[in-house]
Amino acid sequence: MPLPNDERVVDLANRILAQFDTLFGLHPGFRAAHAKGLMLTGSFTAAPEALSLTNAPHVSRPSTPVTARFSNSTGLPMLPDSVADANPRGLAIRFNLAEHVHTDIVSHSIDAFPTRTGDEFIELLKAIGASGPDVPSPKPVEVFLGSHPAALAFVQAPKPFPVSLATESYFGVTAFAFTNAQGETKYGRYRIVPEAGEHFFSDEEGAKLAQDYHYDEIAERVSKAPIRFRILVQVAGPEDTVDDATAHWPESRPLVELGVVELNAVLPDSLAQQKHIIFDPIPRCEGIEASADPLLELRAAIYLLSGRRRRAAQPA
Numbered sequence: 001m002p003l004p005n006d007e008r009v010v011d012l013a014n015r016i017l018a019q020f021d022t023l024f025g026l027h028p029g030f031r032a033a034h035a036k037g038l039m040l041t042g043s044f045t046a047a048p049e050a051l052s053l054t055n056a057p058h059v060s061r062p063s064t065p066v067t068a069r070f071s072n073s074t075g076l077p078m079l080p081d082s083v084a085d086a087n088p089r090g091l092a093i094r095f096n097l098a099e100h101v102h103t104d105i106v107s108h109s110i111d112a113f114p115t116r117t118g119d120e121f122i123e124l125l126k127a128i129g130a131s132g133p134d135v136p137s138p139k140p141v142e143v144f145l146g147s148h149p150a151a152l153a154f155v156q157a158p159k160p161f162p163v164s165l166a167t168e169s170y171f172g173v174t175a176f177a178f179t180n181a182q183g184e185t186k187y188g189r190y191r192i193v194p195e196a197g198e199h200f201f202s203d204e205e206g207a208k209l210a211q212d213y214h215y216d217e218i219a220e221r222v223s224k225a226p227i228r229f230r231i232l233v234q235v236a237g238p239e240d241t242v243d244d245a246t247a248h249w250p251e252s253r254p255l256v257e258l259g260v261v262e263l264n265a266v267l268p269d270s271l272a273q274q275k276h277i278i279f280d281p282i283p284r285c286e287g288i289e290a291s292a293d294p295l296l297e298l299r300a301a302i303y304l305l306s307g308r309r310r311r312a313a314q315p316a
């Protein structure tokens, strides 16, 4: 996973990282965002119909080992699971194709993102940082939301507390170009759907959850039976926008099943593994290419810079 060649992207990535530090404080050894999490292992089994979409290596073989990380939002590693800011939850999946060869999916539990570009995103972070409780209305964040409808829609969208991290759906949000063995390319977006169905608490119930409820629950659940998710790809129509994470496609677009992820166990050294692993929002594998979405290169740079910093941190 290389840093982008474009120095402006790397500079923006560093500035966004610094803005996360300002918002959440420094927590050496943890992620700047999605800091609280847990890692599990398992395998991916491709669905037969997946080959119609892509000849990616994990789709062309019977089974691929995976490593997955569930996470809470924010850069606060001790954030209680009962706090609304813990939503949306994250799910990152690494398909281990060979030693040191892998491709990842990074997803979160809402089919939306507040901004189309990184420049808008840093503006939003700065506006949030400048909108403390003592700041009179209209606060900078209110002004930002008033002039950015996608950000307003993201903030206002329901983000309920899942009963379990295994009863939540996750969305890749950015589009990728999927190419099959015949050379046909279609754009699509990931949807990761729980076999256990979607189940949520009311906000009142969510606010009463224990500090580490979701992570204790998922560990308990996987110790009894495997946890399964179907990985689907929502396929774009010819007129759909494929380079804008804030754009929504009609629900009538077809869904192609890529396969099933089965998680079998929590990694015994989850904390050390989380510190080390750096998920890549760009697939970088045959059959799945990045779209022109400007967030992709930027995120790849941020996750790498943040990951290098995390790896270099000395244990507390």
Ligand code: HEM
Residues within 6 Å of the ligand: 016, 017, 020, 030, 031, 032, 033, 034, 037, 069, 070, 071, 089, 090, 091, 092, 106, 107, 108, 113, 117, 118, 121, 171, 172, 173, 174, 245, 277, 278, 279, 295, 298, 299, 302, 303, 304, 306, 307, 310
């Ligand atoms: C401007 C856009 C974005 C920025 C600046 C951003 C920023 C970050 C940062 C700084 C991290 C921590 C990286 C690390 O230390 O490893 C992170 C992780 C993460 N982000 Fe984003 N993000 C963006 C968009 C998204 C989108 C669109 C999604 C959902 C599809 C997403 C889901 C996640 C998840 C799940 C993680 C945790 C990954 C893991 O477990 O290692 N982010 N993000």
